[in-house]
Amino acid sequence: xxxxxxxxxxxxxxxxxxxxxxxxxxxxxxxxxxxxxxxxxxxxxxxxxxxxxxxxxxxxxxxxxxxxxxxxxxxxxxxxxxxxxxxxxxxxxxxxxxxxxxxxxxxxxxxxxxxxxxxxxxxxxxxxxxxxxxxxxxxxxxxxxxxxxxxxxxxxxxxxxxxxxxxxxxxxxxxxxxx
Numbered sequence: 001x002x003x004x005x006x007x008x009x010x011x012x013x014x015x016x017x018x019x020x021x022x023x024x025x026x027x028x029x030x031x032x033x034x035x036x037x038x039x040x041x042x043x044x045x046x047x048x049x050x051x052x053x054x055x056x057x058x059x060x061x062x063x064x065x066x067x068x069x070x071x072x073x074x075x076x077x078x079x080x081x082x083x084x085x086x087x088x089x090x091x092x093x094x095x096x097x098x099x100x101x102x103x104x105x106x107x108x109x110x111x112x113x114x115x116x117x118x119x120x121x122x123x124x125x126x127x128x129x130x131x132x133x134x135x136x137x138x139x140x141x142x143x144x145x146x147x148x149x150x151x152x153x154x155x156x157x158x159x160x161x162x163x164x165x166x167x168x169x170x171x172x173x174x175x176x177x178x179x
Contacts, residue, residue, distance in 0.1 A: 006071045008104075009055035010111050012170075013066035013078065018055050020075050021094075022065065025050045031115070045162035045169075050092065054160070058082075058092065066092065067115070069108055071099075077108045081116055087124040088116035109143060117178040125178055128152065128171035145174040 013021060029049045058066045060082050069077035076099050080092035090112055095105045116122040129137055131151065141147070154169035155161050 001105055008076075008107060009070040011068055011070070012067040013055075013059050015056065015059065017075065017146060018052050018059070021055050021068065022052055024075055024096060025055075025080060025094040027097055028100075045164055049162060050158060055092075057172055061101075065115075067108070067112055069104075069111075078105055079108055079112050081112055083120045083122070085117075086122065087126050088120060088122040088178075090125050090127040091140055093127075105139075106143070108172075108173070113178055115174070122178055125176045127174050129174055130154070131170050131172040132166075132168065137172070140174050143176070145176040146176055148173045 026049055029045075055066065058064050061082070063084070064080060064082040067079050067081060068075055077095040079090060079094070082089040084093070090109070093105075093108070102154065113125055115138065116125055125145075127140070127145070129140065131137075137147065150173040151170045152173075154164060154166060154171065156167075156169075
C-alpha cells in the first residue's frame with residue numbers, strides 16, 4: 001500500500017490525460033491488476049469499464065469535470081463531477097489499486113463534495129453503484145451516503161460498460177446532502 005502522506009494535487013483533466021485515465025479506471029475495476037485493491041468488479045464484469053471516447057466526452061462536456069488527482073507527478077485517482085441543477089453527479093471514481101485502503105479515496109470524495117458545493121452550489125451529491133457491491137455501498141454509507149432503493153437497469157448487451165458475469169446486475173442511486 002502506498003503512503004497517503006505525500007501531498008495530493010487536484011486538477012481538472014486535459015486531453016493529454018485521456019490514456020492515463022483510461023488505464024487507471026481499467027486497473028481499478030477490471031482484470032487481475034484490479035484484484036490488488038478492494039474495488040474490483042472482475043468477478044461480476046469482464047471487458048472494458050471505459051474507453052478514450054467516454055473519458056474525452058467527460059473532459060469536453062461544459063457541465064462536467066474530470067477531477068484528476070496526482071501524487072509526486074503521477075495520476076493516482078480520478079472522479080467525474082457533473083452539474084445537474086440542484087445536485088451534482090459523482091462517477092468514474094477510480095483509485096490506483098496499490099493505493100487503496102490508505103485514505104486516498106476519502107480525500108478524493110471529500111474534495112469532490114467540496115467542489116460540487118462551492119463551485120456549483122450543489123445541495124446534494126448523487127451516484128449510482130451496482131447494487132450487489134455490498135462492500136462498496138457500505139464504504140459510501142460510512143461517508144454519509146444513503147441508499148434510496150431507486151434502481152436502474154444495467155445496460156446488458158452494451159459492451160462499452162463491460163460483459164456481465166451474472167444476470168442480476170442493476171444500479172442503485174445513493175444520495176448525500178452537501179451542507
